[in-house]
Amino acid sequence: MSAIVIYRSKYGSTKQYAEWIAEELGCEAHDAKGMKVDALLPYDTVICGGGLYAEVIAGVSLITKNIEKLEGKKLIVFSTGLTPPEYREYYDKLVVEKNFKPEMLSKIKVFNFPGKMIIEELSLPHRAALKTLKKIMTAKTNPTDMEKLLIKLCDTSEDMTDRAAIAELVGYAKNAI
Numbered sequence: 001m002s003a004i005v006i007y008r009s010k011y012g013s014t015k016q017y018a019e020w021i022a023e024e025l026g027c028e029a030h031d032a033k034g035m036k037v038d039a040l041l042p043y044d045t046v047i048c049g050g051g052l053y054a055e056v057i058a059g060v061s062l063i064t065k066n067i068e069k070l071e072g073k074k075l076i077v078f079s080t081g082l083t084p085p086e087y088r089e090y091y092d093k094l095v096v097e098k099n100f101k102p103e104m105l106s107k108i109k110v111f112n113f114p115g116k117m118i119i120e121e122l123s124l125p126h127r128a129a130l131k132t133l134k135k136i137m138t139a140k141t142n143p144t145d146m147e148k149l150l151i152k153l154c155d156t157s158e159d160m161t162d163r164a165a166i167a168e169l170v171g172y173a174k175n176a177i
């Protein structure tokens with residue numbers, strides 16, 4: 001049985017998780033940029049990781065748009081993001097709803113890991129996007145949970161990547177290998 005880890009990562013946190021997972025599973029990790037679904041067909045287990053950007057898991061469409069072609073494989077998706085622990089349950093649900101059709105959830109197992117955002121490392125467009133978002137959200141008189149969360153995310157500058165977080169995913173994948 002064989003496995004591959006693929007990832008899309010702008011600032012390196014998803015790449016780091018992908019490499020940790022690949023090391024644990026004794027398989028390879030590849031940047032999914034420009035990758036076609038055919039490259040995944042030789043593997044029994046496909047693990048796809050992406051950073052969260054406006055609740056979208058970077059690169060996940062390679063899996064979700066090709067779900068029929070990947071039929072019969074063990075599919076695992078993980079995201080990395082900055083969700084504070086008190087919002088995790090609420091936010092994980094939101095991310096799942098935004099990235100997957102309900103019928104896909106019986107075929108794909110989803111995990112979310114704590115990510116990294118160091119303000120000084122961000123591209124200018126990303127810094128500008130966060131600044132604008134924060135301005136809009138703080139102007140709200142009665143912010144919703146989501147709006148409060150977004151304000152918190154905009155102010156985060158922290159590396160929360162943690163190798164221990166991959167244990168459950170690795171255990172799940174190993175059962176399939």
Ligand SMILES: Cc1cc2nc3c(=O)[nH]c(=O)nc-3n(C[C@H](O)[C@H](O)[C@H](O)COP(=O)(O)O)c2cc1C
Nearest residue numbers: 009010011012013014051052054055081082115116
């Ligand atoms: C413009 C922008 C939007 C983001 N949107 C989200 C988001 O919706 N949810 C979240 O949890 N984190 C969000 N983040 C934080 C990233 O998901 C986090 O830094 C992640 O670890 C990045 O992964 P990467 O280093 O592999 O690119 C955002 C960061 C930026 C710069």
